[in-house]
Amino acid sequence: MRTLTILAAAAAVCIAHAGSMAPALAADPLAQVKERETLMKKLGGGMKAVGGFVKNEGPTAADVQAAAAAITEVSTVDPRTVFPEGTAIGVGDSEAKPELWQNWTTAEGYWNDLKPAAEQLTAAAGSGDRAQVARAMQAVGKVCQTCHEDFRLKK
Numbered sequence: 001m002r003t004l005t006i007l008a009a010a011a012a013v014c015i016a017h018a019g020s021m022a023p024a025l026a027a028d029p030l031a032q033v034k035e036r037e038t039l040m041k042k043l044g045g046g047m048k049a050v051g052g053f054v055k056n057e058g059p060t061a062a063d064v065q066a067a068a069a070a071i072t073e074v075s076t077v078d079p080r081t082v083f084p085e086g087t088a089i090g091v092g093d094s095e096a097k098p099e100l101w102q103n104w105t106t107a108e109g110y111w112n113d114l115k116p117a118a119e120q121l122t123a124a125a126g127s128g129d130r131a132q133v134a135r136a137m138q139a140v141g142k143v144c145q146t147c148h149e150d151f152r153l154k155k
């Protein structure tokens with residue numbers, strides 16, 4: 001609890017100074033975990049829309065294009081920014097296993113695999129072809145799943 005209180009106090013100080021900081025680089029671990037979760041949710045939301053299109057449940061080809069663009073954008077964020085040291089399980093509600101940093105080259109490799117997969121998805125989205133989008137989505141999903149299996153706490 002004591003650690004949490006100290007962290008919370010540090011977070012408050014950082015938030016107070018946030019106005020003068022670069023927006024993408026929150027300096028305190030709690031905010032960094034939150035930012036990571038926001039990025040991950042963006043990925044999740046994108047994949048959901050793509051899945052909806054593949055299953056013909058409403059989302060349009062334009063939705064797929066927007067989702068692919070969002071996933072591509074997230075994939076270009078430096079992995080050191082997404083997974084800064086000191087944001088493993090125990091910080092806020094982080095579900096990032098310490099193994100992620102112990103096997104950094106592997107983790108970074110997974111993250112870097114996202115970009116080419118996301119670019120394929122963008123190309124497929126442009127075609128509007130359901131089968132092509134489905135294949136590209138599967139390839140992206142495999143990257144997500146592989147990293148989660150290794151480095152995200154199972155609930």
Ligand code: HEC
Pocket residue numbers: 033036037038040041043044045047071093094095096097100107108110111114140141143144145147148151152153
């Ligand atoms: C390099 C590893 C890695 C890759 C690649 C990755 N994730 Fe994650 N993801 C994580 C980790 C670690 C967490 C736990 C983060 C935390 O709780 O701070 C997570 C958490 C999440 C969450 C939960 C966020 C929350 O609200 O707590 C979602 C949703 C998610 N990822 C979706 C995706 C999707 C979709 C993809 C692929 C398009 C993806 N992730 C790719 C490592 C990865």
